[in-house]
Amino acid sequence: MAADEALASSAVTLANGRTWPEDDDSDASLVQQCRQGDLRSFSVLVEKYQDRLFNTTYRLCGNYQDACELTQEAFLRALRGIIGFRGQAKFYTWLFRIALNLIRSHQRRAGRRHFSSLNEPDGKLEIASQAAALLDGDCADPAQRAIQAERNHKVLAALGRLAEQYRTVIVLRDIEGLDYEQIAQTLGLPVGTVKSRIHRGRLTLRKYLADLMK
Amino acid sequence: MKFDTEILCSFIDGELDAQTAQAVRAALETDKNLRREYEDLLKTVQLVRGLPRVSAPPELAEAVTANAQREQLLGPTPTTSPAKGRHRLYWGLSVAASLLIGAAVGILSYHTWQGQPTPADVPTGPHLVMMEEDIDSPQEFYAGKAPRPALPGSALVINGRGGSGKAGEEIVAATKADLGGTLARTKGGARIARTGPKKGVSTISIGQADRIPGDGPLVADRAAKEAPQTGMVVAVEKSSRQEQLARAGEDQQVLAYDSIYEGSLETRGAPAGGVTAADTEAYYRLKAVRKILPLEPQIRANNFVNQEMVANQRFEIEPLNIRVISNDTAKTLQYVQRWAESNSLIDLNKASAKVNFPAYTQVVYQGQPDTNIKSSVGNGVLLRITRSQAQQIVTELQQQKPLVASVSLKDDKNFLGYAAGQFEIREELGEVATHRAVVGKAGPGLAKQPAPEPSQIKLDAEMEKKDTVGQKADKYSPLKDQQAQLASIPTAKPKADYLFQITNQARVQSLDDLVTLVILVEDAKPAEQNQTQTRQDVPESTESK
Numbered sequence: 001m002a003a004d005e006a007l008a009s010s011a012v013t014l015a016n017g018r019t020w021p022e023d024d025d026s027d028a029s030l031v032q033q034c035r036q037g038d039l040r041s042f043s044v045l046v047e048k049y050q051d052r053l054f055n056t057t058y059r060l061c062g063n064y065q066d067a068c069e070l071t072q073e074a075f076l077r078a079l080r081g082i083i084g085f086r087g088q089a090k091f092y093t094w095l096f097r098i099a100l101n102l103i104r105s106h107q108r109r110a111g112r113r114h115f116s117s118l119n120e121p122d123g124k125l126e127i128a129s130q131a132a133a134l135l136d137g138d139c140a141d142p143a144q145r146a147i148q149a150e151r152n153h154k155v156l157a158a159l160g161r162l163a164e165q166y167r168t169v170i171v172l173r174d175i176e177g178l179d180y181e182q183i184a185q186t187l188g189l190p191v192g193t194v195k196s197r198i199h200r201g202r203l204t205l206r207k208y209l210a211d212l213m214k
Numbered sequence: 215m216k217f218d219t220e221i222l223c224s225f226i227d228g229e230l231d232a233q234t235a236q237a238v239r240a241a242l243e244t245d246k247n248l249r250r251e252y253e254d255l256l257k258t259v260q261l262v263r264g265l266p267r268v269s270a271p272p273e274l275a276e277a278v279t280a281n282a283q284r285e286q287l288l289g290p291t292p293t294t295s296p297a298k299g300r301h302r303l304y305w306g307l308s309v310a311a312s313l314l315i316g317a318a319v320g321i322l323s324y325h326t327w328q329g330q331p332t333p334a335d336v337p338t339g340p341h342l343v344m345m346e347e348d349i350d351s352p353q354e355f356y357a358g359k360a361p362r363p364a365l366p367g368s369a370l371v372i373n374g375r376g377g378s379g380k381a382g383e384e385i386v387a388a389t390k391a392d393l394g395g396t397l398a399r400t401k402g403g404a405r406i407a408r409t410g411p412k413k414g415v416s417t418i419s420i421g422q423a424d425r426i427p428g429d430g431p432l433v434a435d436r437a438a439k440e441a442p443q444t445g446m447v448v449a450v451e452k453s454s455r456q457e458q459l460a461r462a463g464e465d466q467q468v469l470a471y472d473s474i475y476e477g478s479l480e481t482r483g484a485p486a487g488g489v490t491a492a493d494t495e496a497y498y499r500l501k502a503v504r505k506i507l508p509l510e511p512q513i514r515a516n517n518f519v520n521q522e523m524v525a526n527q528r529f530e531i532e533p534l535n536i537r538v539i540s541n542d543t544a545k546t547l548q549y550v551q552r553w554a555e556s557n558s559l560i561d562l563n564k565a566s567a568k569v570n571f572p573a574y575t576q577v578v579y580q581g582q583p584d585t586n587i588k589s590s591v592g593n594g595v596l597l598r599i600t601r602s603q604a605q606q607i608v609t610e611l612q613q614q615k616p617l618v619a620s621v622s623l624k625d626d627k628n629f630l631g632y633a634a635g636q637f638e639i640r641e642e643l644g645e646v647a648t649h650r651a652v653v654g655k656a657g658p659g660l661a662k663q664p665a666p667e668p669s670q671i672k673l674d675a676e677m678e679k680k681d682t683v684g685q686k687a688d689k690y691s692p693l694k695d696q697q698a699q700l701a702s703i704p705t706a707k708p709k710a711d712y713l714f715q716i717t718n719q720a721r722v723q724s725l726d727d728l729v730t731l732v733i734l735v736e737d738a739k740p741a742e743q744n745q746t747q748t749r750q751d752v753p754e755s756t757e758s759k
Binding site (some may be wrong): 039042043046047050051053054055058059068071072075076079151152155156159170173174175179180195196198199202203205206209212213 | 219220223224227228229254255257258259261262263264265266267268269270271274275277278279281282
């Protein structure tokens with residue numbers, strides 16, 4: 001049970017044990033400088049959060065190009081709206097809500113087309129991650145590398161098949177690392193609804209991934 | 215106390231209070247069913263959390279900053295959805311470079327983006343021309359549906375009917391009239407048209423990229439070859455058929471196939487400083503790997519391809535062609551298929567259909583433009599096979615008279631078809647060599663576009679002359695062009711046990727023993743004219759290597 005408990009307690013632990021950059025006090029001063037028109041401060045915030053925001057956006061929208069566009073647009077909208085940002089929420093939370101609204105708008109416009117791409121991650125993702133492992137050998141066993149890549153492929157495909165409401169909470173929980181309360185706040189939902197959706201989403205995922213459970 | 219899966223989810227997420235969590239732990243120790251449910255859910259969570267983290271593209275921050283700066287200068291840009299406004303990022307990228315040398319140039323680039331001609335002193339280099347919708351007429355082209363290429367060395371890859379057919383010709387003619395140039399042509403097979411130079415544009419290549427997934431790079435390559443002085447050409451590809459399938463949700467694997475290209479270098483545009491040989495090689499190798507990995511293991515084995523072979527660039531399986539002239543094509547095909555099954559061989563066409571991956575089996579035959587799987591299934595069987603087996607089927611087919619009129623077996627290195635297997639990958643690796651040569655020759659960052667040389671005009675004339683010769687000369691055949699470059703690619707000899715592992719056929723001792731066999735069954739009673747031609751082409755006696 002030790003490993004299980006480690007997972008159970010890892011509310012914000014992400015893949016490979018890495019963690020996202022967190023909001024901290026420096027954000028407030030950077031935001032303040034942005035409000036005074038200092039684009040360099042804004043660039044610092046972009047550098048700090050671009051990977052986190054992009055990763056989550058990509059997993060939610062499933063299309064690399066769209067994720068690029070949406071991430072960029074989220075940052076730009078944040079910059080445009082930073083005058084009105086009162087600091088009641090943390091900067092990243094606020095930024096993420098902007099991104100989430102953009103993603104949802106995009107989803108409504110695009111229908112399922114772009115989300116279906118989640119069935120297969122775009123090439124750049126793999127260039128960045130799996131291809132390196134596959135081709136350049138940071139894992140000793142080529143067979144293991146291939147297996148891992150295939151497994152990821154199947155997981156992404158399963159994630160892409162989930163209904164949007166379930167995919168969103170699963171991504172926020174298991175990829176973004178938010179706890180139920182944070183997810184509820186971000187989505188404007190009751191915690192009970194979040195809990196229920198995570199549950200249903202995982203049951204569906206489990207069904208989709210049955211062949212990986214063996 | 216009974217616990218359901220929702221409680222287990224909360225337990226996994228650490229969302230239970232200490233007392234409930236302890237009760238769950240205790241129950242898991244004693245309740246086997248609950249334990250099984252828990253382990254399955256835990257595994258599900260682990261799989262999702264184990265997904266690799268995707269970093270933002272390195273140019274994203276730069277693009278954001280550049281756009282932010284531009285907004286300070288010009289005001290906010292109207293928001294568009296990614297589907298409609300995908301150019302924004304790339305626009306941002308181009309502007310990013312411009313802003314580094316001054317806001318004035320940035321503004322100039324903005325006007326360029328709006329479709330105005332670019333003065334010659336605007337920095338040249340890789341430039342992306344992006345299309346989101348099919349262009350089927352010059353009117354649409356000039357109505358702004360397609361952004362006009364404005365920088366030297368641009369490649370415009372048109373989806374829809376832009377590159378061939380009447381509409382394509384009209385577009386090219388209109389483009390030529392507008393931009394000038396020594397040559398404008400369309401080639402139904404190669405889907406390439408050229409024009410220029412005028413208004414600061416030296417060469418535009420117009421190609422159609424939606425017929426064969428992956429031919430966007432080929433178009434770009436061709437354009438690069440034709441304008442080596444311009445540096446790398448960046449193209450856009452969109453596979454309309456796959457997108458349509460995606461919308462319909464008909465075929466998950468096709469989506470996978472399609473997305474390989476969506477994230478390609480082509481659609482992303484060139485990185486700052488130009489596309490390097492390493493970029494291109496990584497892309498093609500990756501594309502090859504991604505194409506194979508999602509397939510069923512049996513199919514992969516049958517293709518004799520896996521990631522190690524990709525890594526070793528070892529795809530030297532010879533293509534062989536059997537042509538069968540038959541008095542009953544359906545029966546002959548059945549015979550061949552039964553023979554293949556009895557020898558534990560997989561007809562790749564059928565196998566691919568089984569895994570619902572029609573794009574995988576797309577086969578294009580030289581001289582039969584745009585033949586897709588639906589027609590190729592009708593008259594062909596595609597096998598991975600040994601030479602001795604190939605000879606065996608020839609012998610057996612010859613004995614099937616009067617069903618079979620004649621049989622020929624020959625090496626066909628000009629075979630242009632492929633089935634997303636090693637043959638295609640071999641071609642793609644050939645593309646790597648080509649890109650290497652192109653990039654190496656031209657190099658990134660050439661500052662200015664030289665005036666066209668007389669030799670270039672001569673080349674145009676020669677190419678135009680070739681157009682009249684026939685489609686065969688026009689077919690872009692990287693395999694044919696790149697034999698020498700392929701030969702220069704270092705290969706690693708696969709281990710015998712490894713071969714055994716991937717083929718699961720002990721009789722295969724080396725790659726040299728393997729061939730890609732295409733059995734084409736043709737009707738012995740075609741129209742008279744064709745019949746004469748066929749009989750001239752196909753000798754009565756068999757020939758084998």
